[in-house]
Amino acid sequence: MFTGRPMTKTFPLRFLLAPVVIALLCVVIHLQPQWHNYLTLSENSLLAQPWRIFTTHLVHLNIQHLAMNLVALLLLAIIFRQQVQGRLLVNVMVISALFATIVPIAVSQEYLFVGLSGVLHGVVVFAGVTMTKQGNKIGFIVLAAVVVKLIFDMTLNSGYQDWLGAEVAYLCHLGGAIGGALAVPGLRRRPIDLVKKQS
Template sequence: MLEQHFRQKIIFLAAFVSLCACLQIFKDDFIYWRESLLGEFWRLWTAHWVHVGWTHYFLNILAFICLPFIFPRVNIWHFSAILLILSPLISLSFYFFLPNIEAYAGLSGVLHGAYVAVACMHLQYKRERGFAALVLFLILAKLVWENTIGNSGTAQLIGSPVLVEAHLLGVIWGVILAVIYIVTNYFRDS
């Protein structure tokens, strides 16, 4: 059973990494463009699955690949749902609440949300609680750092400004999804 779960994680990760790499080849057709977002609805998702360049792609994919392994209870179906739900939530948040954002590409907002959602869910388990709390603290510290001191080093590395609003929106939506999941499970199990 454990080997099958590990194999499912590998297959899921390989499929998603491959999909993102394929989309990256034609990234201009998939990034968030405010002016065409609602007419080209796929951009609600794909904007988060393409990147400004290959360095940006590899950095985000590395963080993505780590998530299912550092949190052992991650269910691939739940993780898939998080990815499919967070992407349009962040895109629509850009569209309705941050109209000055005209273009965006990158998985980092979704990654912040996914890490927060999974860490919040792991707070329920005594053995994982300390690590989950540490991850949440580090993400909070990163958000404070980005919004006060900045992250010019990352911007230089990826060759584009970092949209810290995506990180913040990802965290907000990640917490909301985690709370919905925890409350739903509580009432379902009662």
């Protein structure tokens, strides 16, 4: 029997589309080390090549660093799919990346950092704040966990250094968290395209 209504196809896992695309981009970049010099931060070319502010977070030190961040990205996309997904997720990550770069430069003139973890801190904070505004008390637990993680990064991160072969860029994590919090007022109502200027 035909109802006369057009068929609508649903894609139940579409909330994974954005994180999967980002993950694949990170993998491609990791497999092309000759690109890294054009994507990572450089004090001498930052103003002339501002894309580095964002692309440095797509570069990773090694396969362990890459795998850890991509697994975290996919898990966060699943856990917080009710709070942030699709274009909203991308916009939150863009804002978080901006602050994850600005804070280390402003505080300590640090330019040597790569990886997605600072941006992911912003995603978690955005989701946590959004949950609290929705009346979900779990949001407070999420935010408390981020605070504990930041304190750990600043004080007891030697284990990461042994495993990844580099110190944790805790100022990037702090900056990303700040960016995630600041993204809430502008993005929590509806996804917006940050590339398009508001008229």
